Amino acid sequence: MTLEQAIALGALQGATEFLPVSSSGHRAIAQSLISGFSQPGVLFDVLLHVGTMIAVAIYFWKDLRKLLTAPFRQDDSAGNDRRMLLLLIVGSIPTAIIGLAGKDYATALFHNIPVVAAMLIVTGSILFISERLRKGEGSSNIGYGDAIIAGIAQGLAIIPGISRSGSTIASLLLRGIDGESAARFSFLLAMPAIFGATLLSLDDIQKVSPAEMTSYIAGTGAALMIGLLSIHFLLAIIRRKRLYYFAIYCWVAGALFMTLSLT
Structure with missing residues (x-):
């Protein structure tokens, strides 16, 4: 993998x-289209996720700081922050169970482009249905049942082509949560999952050469910078209730890549 390819990926x-179009699906398709591309391995994918995790931490730093200090504070807002922290822990449990159980299965599907394309079409359908069935402005009050369902949705998004942000946001919209609160919870819920995956991949770092690590770091930096812009863009789209834009994109992309992979 060249430096330019790492930055592009x-x-x-x-x-x-962050845009609800499946990062794993797009990486799988992009890598299949790059002539002579050498698969960098799991560590590179994890480091790209670290870049996006840092983007979430920067964008939602005020929220994150409140959550991390909530157990030690006694001010008026500490109770709500402790509850949100507990919701994120509850939501992370089903994600961890599904992720650990399905990791090998998902890895095997990564290079199966027809399956990835089909899952993009599924993602588009999920987005379209959630946008059409959402009721009014929704509530900002996320409950423990909502957190569990969002965690399950995030776990199932281990399948390439299923959007993590799309499935978690859609699941919360269908539960009556307003779009901005759903997106915020979705972004924060991703952080424990990415952190856990990073810990599991630490042993792989010593297997990477200095030249490869330069490409890995460059790719991580690109993911961080573009991730910040994507978060801002998605929140603006959600406020305008235009998720169906991404549904149409997923349908078209899925159908296109399905056709190309079978011809």
Whole structure:
């Protein structure tokens, strides 16, 4: 993998991790289209996710700081922050169970482009249905049942082509949560999952050469910078209730890549 390819894949990750179009699906398709591309391995994918995790931490730093200090504070807002922290922990449990159980299965599907394309079409349908069935402005009060369902949705998004942000946001919209609160919870819920995956991949770092690590770091930086822009863009789209734009994109992209992979 060249430096230019690493940066391009990092930028792609930064855009598609937060936009509900499946980052794993787009990486799988992009890598299949690059002539002579050498698969960098799991560590590179994890580091790209680290870049997007840092983007979330920067964009939602005020929220994150409140959550991390909530157990030690006694001010008026500490109770709500402790509850949100507990919701994120509850939501992370089903994600971890599904992720650990389905990791090998999902890895095997990564290079199966017809399956990835089909899952993009599924993602588009999920987005379209959630946009059409959402009721009014929705509530900002996320409950424990909502957190569990969002965690399950995030776990199932281990399948390439299923959007993590799309499935978690859609699941919360269908539960009556307003779009901005759903997106914020979705972004924060991703952080424990990415952190856990990073810990599991630490042993792989010593297997990477200095030249490869330069490309890995460049890709991570690209994912971070583009990720910040993508978060801002998605929140603006959600406020305008235009998620169906992404549904149409997923349908078209899925159908196109399905056709190309079968011809």
